[in-house]
Amino acid sequence: MLNFNFYNPTEVVFGKGQMKQLDGLVPKNSRILITYGGGSVKKFGTLDKVIDELKKSNREIFEFGGIEPNPQFETLMKAVKLVRENKIDFILAVGGGSVMDGTKFIGIASCKDEYIGKEEKLLTQGMISVDKTIPFGTVVTLPATGSEMNNGGVISNGENKLAIFSKKSFPIFSILDPELTYTLPKTQVANGVVDTFIHTVEQYVTYPVDAKFQDRTAEGILQTLVEIGKETIENPTNYDARANLVWAATMGLNGLIGSGVPQDWSVHMIGHEVTAIFGIDHAKTLAAILPATWKIRKTEKFEKLLQYAERVWDIREGTNEEKVDLAILKTEEFFQSLGITTKLSDYGIKEDNINRIIDSLKSHGMVKLSERGDQTLEITREIIIKAL
Amino acid sequence: MLNFNFYNPTEVVFGKGQMKQLDGLVPKNSRILITYGGGSVKKFGTLDKVIDELKKSNREIFEFGGIEPNPQFETLMKAVKLVRENKIDFILAVGGGSVMDGTKFIGIASCKDEYIGKEEKLLTQGMISVDKTIPFGTVVTLPATGSEMNNGGVISNGENKLAIFSKKSFPIFSILDPELTYTLPKTQVANGVVDTFIHTVEQYVTYPVDAKFQDRTAEGILQTLVEIGKETIENPTNYDARANLVWAATMGLNGLIGSGVPQDWSVHMIGHEVTAIFGIDHAKTLAAILPATWKIRKTEKFEKLLQYAERVWDIREGTNEEKVDLAILKTEEFFQSLGITTKLSDYGIKEDNINRIIDSLKSHGMVKLSERGDQTLEITREIIIKAL
Numbered sequence: 001m002l003n004f005n006f007y008n009p010t011e012v013v014f015g016k017g018q019m020k021q022l023d024g025l026v027p028k029n030s031r032i033l034i035t036y037g038g039g040s041v042k043k044f045g046t047l048d049k050v051i052d053e054l055k056k057s058n059r060e061i062f063e064f065g066g067i068e069p070n071p072q073f074e075t076l077m078k079a080v081k082l083v084r085e086n087k088i089d090f091i092l093a094v095g096g097g098s099v100m101d102g103t104k105f106i107g108i109a110s111c112k113d114e115y116i117g118k119e120e121k122l123l124t125q126g127m128i129s130v131d132k133t134i135p136f137g138t139v140v141t142l143p144a145t146g147s148e149m150n151n152g153g154v155i156s157n158g159e160n161k162l163a164i165f166s167k168k169s170f171p172i173f174s175i176l177d178p179e180l181t182y183t184l185p186k187t188q189v190a191n192g193v194v195d196t197f198i199h200t201v202e203q204y205v206t207y208p209v210d211a212k213f214q215d216r217t218a219e220g221i222l223q224t225l226v227e228i229g230k231e232t233i234e235n236p237t238n239y240d241a242r243a244n245l246v247w248a249a250t251m252g253l254n255g256l257i258g259s260g261v262p263q264d265w266s267v268h269m270i271g272h273e274v275t276a277i278f279g280i281d282h283a284k285t286l287a288a289i290l291p292a293t294w295k296i297r298k299t300e301k302f303e304k305l306l307q308y309a310e311r312v313w314d315i316r317e318g319t320n321e322e323k324v325d326l327a328i329l330k331t332e333e334f335f336q337s338l339g340i341t342t343k344l345s346d347y348g349i350k351e352d353n354i355n356r357i358i359d360s361l362k363s364h365g366m367v368k369l370s371e372r373g374d375q376t377l378e379i380t381r382e383i384i385i386k387a388l
Numbered sequence: 389m390l391n392f393n394f395y396n397p398t399e400v401v402f403g404k405g406q407m408k409q410l411d412g413l414v415p416k417n418s419r420i421l422i423t424y425g426g427g428s429v430k431k432f433g434t435l436d437k438v439i440d441e442l443k444k445s446n447r448e449i450f451e452f453g454g455i456e457p458n459p460q461f462e463t464l465m466k467a468v469k470l471v472r473e474n475k476i477d478f479i480l481a482v483g484g485g486s487v488m489d490g491t492k493f494i495g496i497a498s499c500k501d502e503y504i505g506k507e508e509k510l511l512t513q514g515m516i517s518v519d520k521t522i523p524f525g526t527v528v529t530l531p532a533t534g535s536e537m538n539n540g541g542v543i544s545n546g547e548n549k550l551a552i553f554s555k556k557s558f559p560i561f562s563i564l565d566p567e568l569t570y571t572l573p574k575t576q577v578a579n580g581v582v583d584t585f586i587h588t589v590e591q592y593v594t595y596p597v598d599a600k601f602q603d604r605t606a607e608g609i610l611q612t613l614v615e616i617g618k619e620t621i622e623n624p625t626n627y628d629a630r631a632n633l634v635w636a637a638t639m640g641l642n643g644l645i646g647s648g649v650p651q652d653w654s655v656h657m658i659g660h661e662v663t664a665i666f667g668i669d670h671a672k673t674l675a676a677i678l679p680a681t682w683k684i685r686k687t688e689k690f691e692k693l694l695q696y697a698e699r700v701w702d703i704r705e706g707t708n709e710e711k712v713d714l715a716i717l718k719t720e721e722f723f724q725s726l727g728i729t730t731k732l733s734d735y736g737i738k739e740d741n742i743n744r745i746i747d748s749l750k751s752h753g754m755v756k757l758s759e760r761g762d763q764t765l766e767i768t769r770e771i772i773i774k775a776l
Contacts, residue, residue, distance in 0.1 A: 001631040003403025008396070014648060015391025210628040212615065213635050216608025224600040240598040243389040247601050247648070256644075260402060260635070 001211040004259040010149045011173040014247065016239070018177050022053035025137060025173045026090060031060045033088040035079060035103045037067050037095045041141060044183045050094055050139055062086055067095070070275065070282075071102035073157040076109070077119055083110040083134060091136035093171075097145025100138050101153030104169045105162075107133040123162050130166035138174040143181055143246040144192035144283070146199060146253025148174035154272070161272055161364070176250065178242040186233050189245075190338040191283035193229040196249040197222060197334075198286040202265050203258040205294070205304045206371035211261045215307070218257045222312045224248045229338055266369035267293055270380060273360045280347050287335040288344045292387035294328050296379065300372065345388045354384050389599040392647040398537045399561040402635065404627070406565050410441040413525060413561045414478060421450045421476040423467060423491045425457075425483045429529060432571045438482055438527055450474055455483070458663065458670075459490035461545040464497070465507055471498040471522060479524035481559075485533025488526050489541030492557045493550075495521040511550050518554035526562040531569055531634040532580035532671070534587060534641025536562035542660070549660055549752070564638065566630040574621050577633075578726040579671035581617040584637040585610060585722075586674040590653050591646040593682070593692045594759035599649045603695070606645045610700045612636045617726055654757035655681055658768060661748045668735050675723040676732045680775035682716050684767060688760065733776045742772050 013021050026032065032054060034047070041047045042065070054061055064079045082088070083106060093103035109115070111132040115122055140148045147153060148171060153164035181189075204218035224244055232241040251257070271285035294305060302324065309315045309327030318326065332342045341347075358377055361367070369375035401409050414420065420442060422435070429435045430453070442449055452467045470476070471494060481491035497503070499520040503510055528536045535541060536559060541552035569577075592606035612632055620629040639645070659673035682693060690712065697703045697715030706714065720730045729735075746765055749755070757763035 001403070001628060001635070003406060005399060005401050005409075007399040011393060011395035012647075013393050015389070018391060021393075210632070211635075212612040212632045213608060213639055216611060217605050220601060220604025220608055223604060227600065240389060244598070244600045247389070247599075251601055259400075 001260045006259045014176045023056040028057040033062045067102040070156045071098045079106045080109045093138040096142025097147045100147035104153040143249040144195040149254040195283040196252045199252045206262040262371035264371045287340045288387045389648045394647045402564045411444040416445040419448045455490040458544045467494045468497045481526040484530025485535045488535035492541040531637040532583040537642040583671040584640045587640045594650040650759035652759045675728045676775040
């Protein structure tokens with residue numbers, strides 16, 4: 001096992017009707033900004049429920065909607081202005097990963113007075129040292145990103161991405177009521193299943209360091225997703241299936257399974273470029289790039305792939321090579337069973353688009369990827385070709 | 389899955405040589421009380437290492453040793469006096485569960501000015517409302533109790549026990565260096581394995597609520613203990629085996645696997661009485677009472693016992709009844725393989741001692757135990773007879 005620090009102070013408030021705890025969780029006599037996305041939280045009444053709860057105590061409530069998927073710097077800076085002008089002292093993010101990630105940026109940027117007027121600089125250096133943020137909580141309406149129980153976030157400025165990562169940027173609390181996610185489009189739920197699956201394997205299918213708890217827990221998340229993935233897409237109001245997705249999604253990216261083990265994240269790095277250039281959903285890019293990565297990097301990841309085959313898919317027959325190949329096949333079939341293709345070409349991406357992706361990776365310094373830092377751009381090119 | 393709140397702000401600092409982070413974790417310019425137990429931390433140099441680190445910054449350091457197993461109110465009140473007289477503002481517990489539990493009490497009691505002179509009252513009502521404590525961290529020398537990453541503690545006043553449980557009584561940080569545990573006597577390591585195993589099953593072998601992550605994670609801890617238990621007792625300096633025990637012990641009782649599921653704890657309730665009356669090690673009482681409980685309560689726990697048999701012990705042959713019986717047998721054989729008997733009679737406890745245990749349970753209000761509260765004293769008596 002590798003050395004690690006694990007710290008996660010977010011209070012998770014999980015289950016049916018837990019919105020009723022909101023009034024007790026948000027400071028009284030405060031000035032609250034509610035942040036949200038495209039309006040589905042309005043359409044389906046979640047925002048009204050939130051406001052009703054907040055009004056149970058003396059609070060001044062402000063709203064900022066319109067945070068887009070892959071939240072944009074421009075948009076978020078408007079919220080920063082609102083926070084400063086109205087002396088907001090608590091932010092409540094109501095939505096999915098983009099709203100939560102965006103809110104983390106809003107909270108930090110609002111405290112960076114030295115950057116007023118030159119906020120662009122935050123994109124390059126501003127996030128490096130974070131000593132202060134506006135405290136915030138979340139009400140989660142979309143399971144997938146884990147942002148509700150971690151201190152990370154990704155925001156976009158055109159094709160450029162900024163990663164937020166600070167001990168200060170954990171939510172104070174996150175309300176996870178699976179029933180709030182019933183109204184999600186099937187495709188977004190499918191994305192959530194795949195995204196969680198790949199968050200988990202990026203921290204698990206690397207090389208062995210005999211971290212038994214971390215491995216067993218990662219395998220438990222993957223087995224859970226295989227068991228409930230199709231069911232929770234087809235029957236969104238099956239409470240237990242959805243509850244198991246929501247909790248697995250949170251546990252897959254709250255730092256626990258990644259503590260004391262190597263981590264890869266190359267699939268995400270490539271996927272982010274594909275999303276930025278072609279506008280394909282994050283999870284859908286991952287579903288194509290992961291199996292391709294395992295096929296090209298089979299030797300480097302062989303021991304963990306074999307463990308994955310035997311423990312997650314219970315494959316007990318055949319040679320080790322056959323077990324690994326079958327596990328990769330079953331992974332592709334699993335994604336496909338959720339209605340997600342594992343071929344980038346199905347999105348119209350062709351061989352002559354690859355240079356653009358590679359150039360973009362190069363311009364972002366992603367020239368040596370994987371848990372060993374040995375995945376060169378040449379290998380990445382092979383992977384993308386395999387993913388077409 | 390049941391509704392739950394999960395909150396755990398303790399920073400875990402895990403691994404070889406992590407003591408070097410201590411100076412950065414403990415407040416500078418502070419007045420520190422180091423609490424410890426019987427002196428093995430002195431004998432093996434851990435205390436000196438701690439003091440050397442603390443002296444790297446300006447701190448006034450005080451010491452309080454002699455906290456006994458099952459820490460006593462009388463002893464701890466001496467430390468409370470020391471804290472008040474010397475205006476201690478941070479406590480560092482160096483030791484195992486008793487030292488950490490005792491330190492939680494010391495921190496809380498020291499802030500209860502309204503109880504000065506009548507501290508006995510703390511035993512009955514003082515812990516109920518905890519609004520303040522002296523902040524504390526821990527350096528763990530004995531894996532087992534999970535106290536390093538939870539807010540619970542048990543202190544003793546003769547045969548009476550007081551449970552501490554407050555959102556304020558989490559350690560700020562806990563340093564978990566497996567190498568610091570190499571010098572433990574084999575029997576204490578064996579106790580740690582069994583204690584962790586039973587902490588886990590008390591939160592797992594109840595009735596099913598389709599909490600897949602929690603179940604898989606509990607099973608992962610149990611499988612880990614089965615894999616490394618004997619090895620880490622026989623070869624204490626096998627780093628990976630010991631590291632896996634230490635992390636499993638922490639994760640078994642930090643609230644995670646118990647979130648959203650029913651919990652039993654009847655084995656602990658009975659075991660506490662046996663320890664208080666006969667002075668038998670906590671874990672050793674559990675090793676005898678658990679299998680007896682499963683034999684007597686097989687019907688009530690059948691579904692989870694079957695899942696336990698199939699997933700933890702990989703039992704695939706035979707009828708469900710046979711699978712469960714074999715799993716209980718394998719559990720007993722596992723404890724015995726660690727050098728721990730599963731019969732209370734091996735400690736000289738006889739049938740005519742049982743009334744004393746039952747009376748003690750009655751006097752402590754333990755008349756309806758188990759996850760359903762349906763384990764009457766009559767059933768408990770059967771269990772103890774079976775455990776002889």
